[in-house]
Amino acid sequence: MNKTISVKRYVPDNAAESYWQAFELPVDDSTSLLDALNHIKEQLDSTLSYRWSCRMAICGSCGVMVNGIPKLGCKTFLRDYDGEIRIEPLAHFPVQRDLVVDMEIFLEHLAAVKPYLIDDDPVKPFDPQAPETYRQSPAQLARYKQFANCINCGLCYSACPQFGLNPEFRGPAAIALAHRYNQDSRDHGKKQRMAELNRHEGVWSCTFVGFCSKVCPKHVDPAAAVNQGKVEAAKHTLIALFKGDEMNGEGKAHE
Amino acid sequence: MNKTSSQRLPPLKRNWWLKHRFFKLYMLREATVLPLVFFLLCLMAGMVALVQGADSWQGWVGFMGSPVVLALNLLALAASLYHAATFFVLFPRVMPLRIAGRSLPDNMIVAGQWAGVVVVALLFFWLLGRA
Numbered sequence: 001m002n003k004t005i006s007v008k009r010y011v012p013d014n015a016a017e018s019y020w021q022a023f024e025l026p027v028d029d030s031t032s033l034l035d036a037l038n039h040i041k042e043q044l045d046s047t048l049s050y051r052w053s054c055r056m057a058i059c060g061s062c063g064v065m066v067n068g069i070p071k072l073g074c075k076t077f078l079r080d081y082d083g084e085i086r087i088e089p090l091a092h093f094p095v096q097r098d099l100v101v102d103m104e105i106f107l108e109h110l111a112a113v114k115p116y117l118i119d120d121d122p123v124k125p126f127d128p129q130a131p132e133t134y135r136q137s138p139a140q141l142a143r144y145k146q147f148a149n150c151i152n153c154g155l156c157y158s159a160c161p162q163f164g165l166n167p168e169f170r171g172p173a174a175i176a177l178a179h180r181y182n183q184d185s186r187d188h189g190k191k192q193r194m195a196e197l198n199r200h201e202g203v204w205s206c207t208f209v210g211f212c213s214k215v216c217p218k219h220v221d222p223a224a225a226v227n228q229g230k231v232e233a234a235k236h237t238l239i240a241l242f243k244g245d246e247m248n249g250e251g252k253a254h255e
Numbered sequence: 256m257n258k259t260s261s262q263r264l265p266p267l268k269r270n271w272w273l274k275h276r277f278f279k280l281y282m283l284r285e286a287t288v289l290p291l292v293f294f295l296l297c298l299m300a301g302m303v304a305l306v307q308g309a310d311s312w313q314g315w316v317g318f319m320g321s322p323v324v325l326a327l328n329l330l331a332l333a334a335s336l337y338h339a340a341t342f343f344v345l346f347p348r349v350m351p352l353r354i355a356g357r358s359l360p361d362n363m364i365v366a367g368q369w370a371g372v373v374v375v376a377l378l379f380f381w382l383l384g385r386a
Contacts, residue, residue, distance in 0.1 A: 165271075
């Protein structure tokens, strides 16, 4: 069976404007969108550019818009589409070429929330002879595990209208990752991250549209993380208000 | 890191929410506040009328009974129920509850909130029945 997919092309060397190009290709029940793009590249038009690597929804490289909805190419099957299939680069990111977008801003947002264990006061200095590992109970793990499944594919940023309206918004994945470390029993960096989260471009830009969680291929539920972050940020503000905390001043300096 | 080192796109157009059903439902959820504002203005007018005296109060009662106002307030009731339905589903995701270290299932939290609505409604009808 043959199906037609239309791809939004942008080849700045040849044309200043983007244009649509239709490809007809053979498909069966197991043909993923990524298979289709590979078929186009190998058989029909070698100038098509797109990103991919693992083809099993773990590298997070092959995100594109399918009929206006952000999807991973490898996790999208053409059998689920009758009629028109329109493929575009991920929304809300600058397009570099064809389906390849510039994700620099997303990486900046990720780095800004310090997504790593912060432990200024480890129990003991590291001793290579008798290394001491962190201990964590299954219950402590369960508090953040869901938010640790993010593969940084960026689909949630393409789903988020608030990020589309204001790219300075830290966005779903970055805030979900901040929340993941804030919830981790081994981490002590919550205070540092709060300065970043508890401001307009942090959690407070979110209006719980919730589409980010709908499109997330790993069921991270970033909308839940962001809104749990609002509860934490509100607590932080209240505590700072009564304690006259110096952290509040630092948070304001960012605004 | 230089904050503006990466490229920025122009912001979305005002009609961004017309693109998908999902965004339209979101805007519907947010728009439920509009009929509720009308209902609150009615209530405030009622309080002012109460202070002004019996004639004014009777006028307000008549106003509240007019078909257009009744229809608008029925719309406000429907809007608040829709908003409650969406809010109750979101609640367990924002405030996951744990009792004795075990997290409560989402549908139990949602059911609990609806049970609260029923209790308040029953209390309201009981008070209304006594008056």
